[in-house]
Amino acid sequence: MSKVRTRFAPSPTGYMHIGNLRTALYEYLVAKKNEDGVFILRIEDTDQQRLVEGSVDVIYDTLKQCNLLHDEGPDVGGNYGSYIQSERMKSGIYKQYAEQLIELDGAHYCFCSEQEIDEQRQIAASKAISFKYDDPCKRLSKEEINSRIQSSEKHVIRQNIPNEGTTSFDDEVYGTISFENSTLDEAILLKSDGFPTYNFANIIDDHSMEITHVVRGNEYLSSTPKYNLVYSSFGWDIPTYVHCPPVMKDEQHKLSKRNGDASFQDLVAKGYLPQAIVNYIALLGWAPETDQEIYTLDELKQAFNVKRINTSGAIFDIDKLTWMNGIYLRNMDIDTFHALVLPYIKGAVTSDFDTKEIAEILHQRTSTLTEIHDMLDFFDVYPSFENDLYINKKMKTSPEIALPSLVAAKQLLANIDNYTKEVIHEQMMELVKTMGIKNGQLLFPVRIALTGKAFTPGGAIEIAYILGKEEAIRRLDIAINNLN
RNA sequence: GGCUCGUUGGUGAAGCGGCUUAACACAGCGCCCUUUCACGGCGUCACUCACGGGUUCGAAUCCCGUACGAGUCACCA
Secondary structure (H helix, E strand, O other): OOOOEEEEOOOOOOOOOHHHHHHHHHHHHHHHOOOOOEEEEOEOOOOHHHOOOOHHHHHHHHHHHHOOOOOEEOOOEOOOOOOEHHHHHHOOHHHHHHHHHHHOOOEEEEOOOHHHHHHHHHHHHHOOOOOOOOOHHHHOOHHHHHHHHHOOOOOEEEEOOOOOOEEEEEEOOOEEEEEEHHHOOOOEEEOOOOOEOHHHHHHHHHHHOOOOEEEEEHHHOOOHHHHHHHHHHHOOOOOEEEEEOOEEOOOOOEOOOOOOOOOHHHHHHOOOOHHHHHHHHHOOOEOOOOOOOOOOHHHHHHHOOHHHEOOOOEEOOHHHHHHHHHHHHHHOOHHHHHHHHHHHHHHHOOOOOOHHHHHHHHHOOOOOHHHHHHHHHHHHOOOOOOHHHHOEOOOOEOHHHHHHHHHHHHHHHHOOOOOOHHHHHHHHHHHHHHHOOOHHHHHHHHHHHHHOOOOOOOOHHHHHHHHOHHHHHHHHHHHHHHHO
């Protein structure tokens, strides 16, 4: 068996669509499931109008961040270059192939004007009858064709499709699919400007790059038979097709840039880790054989199997991604986590607190990096708050119960010389005993008094420690005053 | 409109004719743990697989039809 070669062929639009990224992931996995599989990056930039400055870098960056490293591509080279479609176009290979296809009876010259066909199409549409263009140019004599080309009359090259018979193919995901040839349009292969249409360029490029597996969205299902007719006219091997269901925003709509849906970059900016995103989208439309949900890229290579890709669209669920991101964060060792969140801590806290300690309390409670800011804002600014924050039914606390607790806690902290978490903890517990109250009746009010917030990333003891003796006492003082 | 594809809970999904009184996970809800929230633990959440027929001793699983949804029918990619 020949080497598996797959290709990711995005258009540089400056936006890495989640569905596209998933396609890239699947292409990568299909290739890398085998020791010697090759994953290729090809830039499809033939639409110069849509070209966006710096957007090729977005593609490189995304693949790099996700660790979907390509073996061949514009930036890493390879023996099948160029890997940029606009470059390939300059060589004129598409025109050569299109002309060759005419020789092989797989295509013909067409001199019909666009407007002419359009009008016919309109008429058909108004009568609500299906339209299929019956191209008179197919019946032109060789001499006439030659003379019209000679006189440089505008023309395109259009593919030939038999009137009868069916074209069917096997898709790895959808199974066998058949089309009546009579329902297929004779698509333009080479435009009047001499450039190939997207579909034709694709066929030629995939063949010249010896692509063995084509992974793409299922919107290509309908044009696949036309692709195959071209392949057979050339006598080329048809690649293995893996058509994927769409990634949806909701039941009716695909995730799309137009709808302002999140791109890979948006998600990263929102505090999601690339590895978590990759892990999550792997499971969007594909299911492993086991219950395992958390996968490293290497584990995915092992577990992945195109046969288990689903046939129906999958709705993108940010809640599940958030959960998964939290798992990744919690599974990090504390040093890695600290390094990762340091910029976020610094962004929220400018005072001189121990970031390592802060990271410690964040570690088990963070699910996205961007929520860190709001979790920590009380460190810099001690907010004013209503006294009924002290009311908590479960803890059996109220402003009345809080007051003596805070007074005692302040005294306690003031008397500690060796100000460590352990000592604070020990003494607090003792205080609870001597006061004859519940843990929560002391610690809950203290935490509120220290932070002014109902929810905080840590408990009273940790926060009292991080704030430092002086600041903790200052805050307790203010809180006590407000209760009087 | 023609053609193609799809339809299991709020979401991702398992299921491949009997082991399913439909896994697992997210979200939700409830409880427990706990100095809050979270983490963690436990429980609950589809008498039913879009609907209607058929095949079969037996169907979410096979067949047909209907409905709904999506894709595609460009000298766009």
